[in-house]
């Protein structure tokens with residue numbers, strides 16, 4: 001009987017190993033960029049074609065390789081970074097398994113050109129599915145350029161498994177950002193199909209963060225730092241009033257390497273306790289530096305999870321340091337006045353109440369008051385209704401008089417510069433004036449969007465704005481739709497967009513970048529493309545609506561009441577529902593209390 005056990009040929013073994021390390025273009029990007037960093041490059045370029053499916057080229061100005069190493073680099077377990085088992089405990093470099101290049105070469109066509117500083121000539125080497133097809137001396141600059149072409153050309157199942165260009169590009173940008181944020185002292189650039197998507201000159205940490213996520217983040221960050229014998233912790237958090245619902249700007253780095261940790265995230269969340277709405281997430285950029293022997297980075301194949309020896313200590317230190325940063329910058333007292341919180345009707349009280357509640361508390365760590373429950377709001381509103389009724393000349397009975405039947409409502413008045421109380425057949429209608437206004441704008445925007453008839457108000461000085469690079473493809477996709485509303489916006493290049501004109505309904509106190517960032521946020525959160533027009537209109541309307549408290553003219557009051565009475569049921573789903581009716585029964589209950 002012949003042997004049934006066979007040794008796998010090398011190229012097959014490599015392909016299997018590749019499956020673990022190289023899952024998609026973004027994995028190649030990560031490995032190649034990390035290698036460039038390990039080679040002490042000060043400048044790294046990433047060049048893509050077709051979102052990496054056709055070509056991924058990484059060019060660095062690092063220490064290069066001699067001809068022999070150029071070839072060895074593609075052997076499995078070939079690494080210059082460790083040579084003994086014990087070395088595993090002293091790892092400072094990004095890669096160390098010596099698997100990445102061998103894996104990449106097993107599933108793509110690779111061309112590498114490399115030269116060491118001082119050498120006269122460099123080396124050019126071609127490899128296809130693990131076979132070296134050419135190696136020759138080559139005149140070139142110092143450093144290394146590796147081009148990975150036709151990824152998975154010999155593994156059709158994998159190739160088919162790849163997502164759309166947009167998705168793969170987003171993943172690449174994500175890897176690129178994680179690396180760029182870890183190494184602000186290195187300059188990076190990113191091109192896709194000859195378009196420059198990012199250019200990041202060497203910078204301080206804060207400037208790097210701003211270069212990646214846009215300058216408008218500048219005023220939203222607060223710094224913190226702490227140092228003990230074991231651990232150095234520095235970073236920035238996003239001030240609570242600017243935190244959002246999605247979790248995306250959450251970055252941990254250990255010795256400059258990005259990692260994920262649900263446990264440490266929990267610590268940061270704890271630091272923000274009482275400062276965020278239940279559905280909001282803190283954003284942060286946290287850099288830990290410690291002796292590498294106290295961490296095991298070898299637990300995850302793509303090295304994104306890390307095991308710390310003393311996790312509890314880290315947890316506590318993180319929580320206290322971030323909390324302290326929040327306190328030092330006195331971010332807590334302003335929170336209650338953030339006007340764009342929650343879209344829920346009747347969700348906050350009158351100004352007098354707000355100051356009563358925070359009065360006397362000066363500690364910057366004092367937690368934000370929990371949201372008042374609806375019933376408290378009701379009590380407050382009815383207190384106001386009672387007062388108004390006793391001073392205004394309303395009829396004794398709260399009914400609609402026969403003469404004004406052509407109008408479906410009776411007496412009305414404004415409450416706290418914020419609500420409108422109206423007598424209707426159904427009962428007392430309480431309107432949130434801001435919501436009603438938003439709802440009106442929503443209909444207007446939706447109409448112009450659907451009929452492509454939005455009027456534009458041209459800006460005297462076009463406004464430019466930067467957005468996070470990962471959102472660029474999303475905004476690009478939305479541009480034609482936005483233009484129909486009258487918003488004239490153009491992709492200027494990189495992550496810069498220029499606004500030339502705004503919808504005619506635009507009010508001055510709207511920051512275009514805030515409006516767009518809400519829009520992108522909403523878009524990303526729900527992710528579905530159904531009802532796109534409606535969702536865009538709703539999101540813009542929410543940004544455009546009048547400020548929360550405003551004295552309204554008679555004309556404005558009437559317009560908003562008409563609006564509220566004609567609201568469509570779908571308003572609710574779009575968070576634009578503006579009114580509630582209190583019928584006789586409800587009134588009885590409330591007044592009895």
Ligand code: ADP
Pocket residue numbers: 031035036039060062063064065073074078079080081094095096097098099100101102144
């Ligand atoms: P690892 O990074 O785990 O050592 P790789 O397969 O990624 O394994 O790389 C193998 C070896 O090739 C590295 O140890 C390094 O010596 C060399 N190498 C790879 N990329 C570069 C580069 N851009 N510049 C210089 N040397 C490199």
Ligand code: MG
Pocket residue numbers: 031034035094095096098100101
């Ligand atoms: Mg490597």
